[in-house]
Amino acid sequence: MTTSIKENTRLFKALSDPNRLRILKMLQSKSLCVCEITEVLSLATSTVSKHLSILRDTGFIIEEKDGKWVNYMINPKPSDPRISSVLSTLDFWISDDNLIISDKQKIQKVDRNEVCGR
Amino acid sequence: MTTSIKENTRLFKALSDPNRLRILKMLQSKSLCVCEITEVLSLATSTVSKHLSILRDTGFIIEEKDGKWVNYMINPKPSDPRISSVLSTLDFWISDDNLIISDKQKIQKVDRNEVCGR
DNA sequence: TTAACATTTCGATAATTGGCAAAATATAGG
DNA sequence: CCTATATTTTGCCAATTATCGAAATGTTAA
Structure with missing residues (x-):
């Protein structure tokens, strides 16, 4: 495992954006596709895609293709124990935020066949 | 305790700079004044001062005046349990980095009466 | 093979951040 | 009170980052 300052900085940088934290919290409830996340965050698709690639490259999340x-x-089995540690930590560090609560309500209702393609 | 997305983002932002991580690791060995830290990091005094104020405002460190x-x-008693958690975590997440090792060696030798005032 | 849709990549731009130097503030000691 | 030293604040610049829209890529289904 890498424990360099540079590596750690990269990990904390990945967590230091509100939209990326919202994405992580949403994914802790449910797997989601790009357009579903885009709908909840109200950002451009390309912006969400970029956030997701940062979270993927640092090992917090994984992707699985499903047709289009x-x-x-x-990430269910992070090779880096720091990732597991952060993920379980976020579970109770952030829970009662109004934004997070409303995000969770929204993703329960979001249907990718309705939301996407408009 | 605040557990908002904004608060958490601020906390992770504070940790997402290599020089601030170096400062935290140095302070985990020993209390230091601004000019001693400046000497080790080779940055402008004003830059170090800024980094320290960010770490102070987020609750990671405290300051104590001692003459000039x-x-x-x-921070020996953080009111926010997340701070304590991060501080103990950093202890083993970052330890074998060459930069951190050399920083620790340097601060053992640094004497504020020699280093400052030049 | 087109058409439609989901996603990623690219290019440009605005906002944020880290850096420095200089000015301002604070303290100690002559 | 004046000077030297330590630190903080301010103003400015360069580098980075978040964002968007447009173009490129990939997939499905007609």
Whole structure:
């Protein structure tokens, strides 16, 4: 495992954006495709895609292709124990934020066949 | 305790700079004044001062005035449990980095009466 | 093979951040 | 009170980052 300052900085940088934290919290509830996340965050698709690639490259999430969709989900078996540690930590560090609560309500209702393609 | 997305983002932002991580690791060895830290990091005094104020404002460190010096040290009793958690975590996440090892060697030799005032 | 849709990549731009030097503030000691 | 030293604040610049829209890529289904 790499424990360099540079590596750690990269990990904390990945966590230091509100939209990326919202994405992680949403994925802790449910796997989602890019357009579903885009709908909840109200950002451009390309912006969400970029956030997702940062979270993927640092090992927080993984992707799984499903036809024309790409499903993103929390990395179930991170090789880096720091990732597991952060993920379980976020579970109770962030829970009662109004934004997070409303995000969770939204993703329960979001249907990719309705939301995407408009 | 605040557990908002904004608060958490701020905390991770504070940790997402290599020089701030170096400062935290140095202070985990020993309390230091601004000019001692400046000497090790080879940055402008004003830059170091700024980094220290960010770490102070987020609760990672505290300051204690000592005459013309200001000593900075790890916050011994953080009111926010997330701070304690991160601080103990950093202890083993970052330890074998060459930069950190050399920083620790340097601060053992640094004497504020020699280093400052030149 | 087109058409439609999902996603990623690219290029441009605005906002944020880290850096320095100089000015301002604070303290100690003559 | 004046000077030297330590630190903080301010103003400015360069580098980085978040964002968007457009173009490129990939997939499905007609």
